[in-house]
Amino acid sequence: MNMTHLIVGPAEHGVTEYARLLVDHTGGTPATLESTLRPGPVHVTFTDHLFGSDPEQAVDAVLAAVEGHPFCVSFHDVPQPEEGAERFERRSRAYRRLARAADLAVTNSRHEASFFNAEGMRVHAIPLPLPEAPPPSVAPVPGTVGVLGFIYPGKGHETIIDAAHQVGGLTVRALGGFSAGHEDMELPGVDVTGYLPDEDLWAQMDRIAIPVCAHRHFSASGSLMRWLAAGRRVLVTDSDYAREVAELFPEQVVTVTDWPAALADAAADEGFAARVDKQHRWGWPEVATAWQDLWIEHFGPWLRGNVPPAVEGVAPAPVSVVIPYYNDLDSLRRVVAGVENNGHGSDVEIIIADDGSTTAPEVTTSLPVTVVRQDDLGFRAAAARNLGVRSARHEVVVFLDGDTVPCPGYLTAMSRWVTADPRCVVVGTRLQDGVEPQWLNDAWGYTDHLRLADETSFRFIISSVLATSKTMFDKVGGFDETMVGYGGEDWELGWRLWNAGAIFLHDPEAIADHLEPDWAARGKPEEMKLAEKNAETIALASRITHPIARPAGVVFDRQDIIVHLPADTPEPVVKAWLDAGDVHVTGPTSRLFRADPRVGPGTGRVRIDLDQPLLPPADLPARVARAEKLGGLAILRHNNQDVGRIRAERVVNRSPGIIHTQMHPWTGTQRLERWLAGW
Structure with a gap:
């Protein structure tokens, strides 16, 4: 996945730990301030004191590191008024400056996001994840009160000491060490453990009877998430953030305004220390998926490899204009005149x-003109265009239909993209009586002129106003000459170009006038038009394997997804994969599938390799689509264990993303007759 993660700070710091775990659960490449960042988006996990000696210097360091890159920020330790007026103002200016500069800004709570949203900025919130907690190792010790995490002013240790003293009979334990610069803090009567490795920390948490989070001001807390992950009830200082978390975990979070009373009630309640069985599922798989959703929304072109090149200053390059023609000399002469002028x-x-x-x-x-001819064997626009390209002398090829007249500047507008990057496939603007067909106009809107193109955008490749390089055209073998009859050959070419790594874009400045009425407006009988369109759809269904181009349940020569399973995979698992969609299975050796053309050697647009015989996820099409949106290469992860890999035909980056999914083993009967008969 083409995402670089800028990470600073010691491994034991909570913000740094979050950054590293985000990489582990989403994919991408970690980097430091000293790294040379590769092209593409950058994710920054930010708290000011990790990046500089003061907030402004911290922001300066980030902006210098990400210069020239699109970037997003995960904000931590967001400023709050309780810090003091001068510190709050200083940190606020820096945090808001960084948020305004970022392409995407995210906090760990709605409360934190409101700090930015009040300034008119749109900032998202992704709650902190619950870590994976081990089973309890020991029983809680009655009368123990536990404060988790680094020790520093404002964490609430003093509040808990005073409250525990008022209640009496309670022991306060601080599970963690002193934050740098605060080693001289005095905590009379508190048992301070110092820094604890993860395994020891969970064990010490088990010994606590009354977990507390008594921060004077906080808006996201990894300590609180740990207590919740362990299934514990927690006393939390009442605040907007505490109430926000209580909405997610109503059985576990107890908000507190009177600490002595709250500690006394918890100490008297024998069930307070018991674990809560019903827990809200919000772990790293869910957090990682939420992050990926935002990255796909904001950085989709970079992740899918569809970023147009810069064309400012690109000099005009030689162009070969290919015009398919059939018995319409008047229109052809107007097209040629449009090219000449x-x-x-x-x-x-x-x-x-x-x-x-x-x-x-x-x-x-x-202008120099070459006429190449082929026999009249039906409507063979695909073969005619290929014939024309074979005679082309220049690298940039512009296609125009014999009834499509380019306006001045058309060739320069179209060719500049291909000159700047030969992977570009450019669609111009085809007008009919000065108006573009509504379906195309709509498409340019919701795809941002194909900048947001994906594996379904072949539908917007229009051969009457098209430009590509000979290199890209030849790479995919040109148009499919077996397509005879009206329509569809441009969509089929676009499908193969996308899978081969093309950059799709629409240029609204490249305008051409269509002399004939658009297909929908032509005066053919409706029965004839219906027959033409249905024939086109049927022709495409056998060639374009994407689900939007073919009906479910029909077996074609080539399936969309090929799944490799271990040889000893149980028959019910193989059958489940065949039922999951347009799937071909390789690997299993059971004779049950000997006659099924979808089992055995084969190819597919998307390949899934599993390390163990697992059932398909219930949302297989969505998992495949996510892998493509992240760049075409991903690791499949079930219950935090890597179980396989997924690879699309279009792969734009060798660093895989992580796809979290549910793929369970077969747990039914091993007797096939029982499986078949259901008894």
Whole structure:
């Protein structure tokens, strides 16, 4: 996954630990302030004192490190008025400056987000995860009160000491060490453990009867999340944040305004120290998925490898214009005149690809013209265009239909993208009587002119206003010449171009006028138009394996997903995968599937390799789509264990993302007759 994580600070610091765990559960590449960051988005897990000697210097360090990159920030230790007016103001300016500079800003609570949202900034909230807690090792010691985490002013130790003294009979334990610079804090009567490794920390937490979070001001707390993960009831200083967490964990969070009374009540309640069985599921898999959702929304083009190149200052390059033609000389002459008068500042050649016209076309122009012809064997626009490209002398190829006239500047606008990056596949703006078809206009809106293109965007590749490089065109083998009849060959080409790593984009400045009415407005009988469209759909269904192009339950020569399972996979697991979608299975050797064409050697657009015979996830299409949106390569993880890999045909980065999913082993009967008959 093309996400770099900027991480600073000691491993034992809670914010640094969060950053490293985020990498472990989402994928991507860790980096430091000293690293040379690779192109693409950067994620920063930020608290000011880790990045600089003062808040402004900390922000300066971040902005210098991410310069030239899109970036997002996970804000921690968000400023609060309780810090004191001068400190709050100083930190507030820095935090808000960083939030305004970021492409995406996220906090750990709605309460923290409100600090930014009050300034008109949109900041998201992803609650801290519950860590994985081991089973309890010892019983709680009656009368023990536990404060978890680093010791520093404002953490509430003094409050708990005073309250415990008023109640009497209670022992206060601080599970953690002193924060740097606060080693001289005095905590009379408190048992301070010092820093504890993770395993020892959980064990010490088990010994506590009354967990507390008595921060004077806090808006996110890893300590609180640990207590909740252990299934413990926790006394928490009442605040907006405490009430927010209590909404998620109503059986565990007890908000406190009177600490002596709260401690006395908890000490008298024999059930307070008992574990709560019903726990809200919010661990790292859920947090990682929430982060990925935001990254996909804000950084999708970088993750999917669809970032257009910079074209400012790109000089006009030689262009080969390929025009398929059939028996419409008047329209062709208008198209050729439009090319001749386009004002392109470099060489232009015209190639007319005649699809079996009655007589060869003749046009008069100052530009070099080549006419190539093929026999009339039906509507073979795909083969005609390929014939034209084979005669093209230039790297940049622009396709125009024989009834589509380019406006001045069209060739320069289209070709500049391909010149800047030969992976570009550019769609121009085709107008009919000055108006673009509504379905295309809508598509440019919700795809941001194809900048947000994905594996379904082949539907917006229009061959009448198209530009590509010969390199990219030849890489995929050009148009599919077996497609005969009206329509669909451009979608099929777009499908293969996307899977081969093309960059899709629409250029609204590249305008061409369509002389004939659009297909929907042509005066054909409805029965004929229906037959044409249905024939196109059927032709595409056998060639485009994506679920939006073919009906579920129909077996085609090539499936969309190929799943490799271990050889000894139980038959019910194989059958479950075959039922999960357009799936082909390799690996299993059971004779039960000997005649099934979907079992055995094969290929697919998406390949899933499993390390063990697991049932498919209930949301298989969504898992596949997530892998593609993260760059086409991902590790499948079930219950925090890696169980396989998923790879799409289009892979734009070699660093895999992490896909959290549920893939359980078969737990039913091993007797096939019972499985088949259901008894």
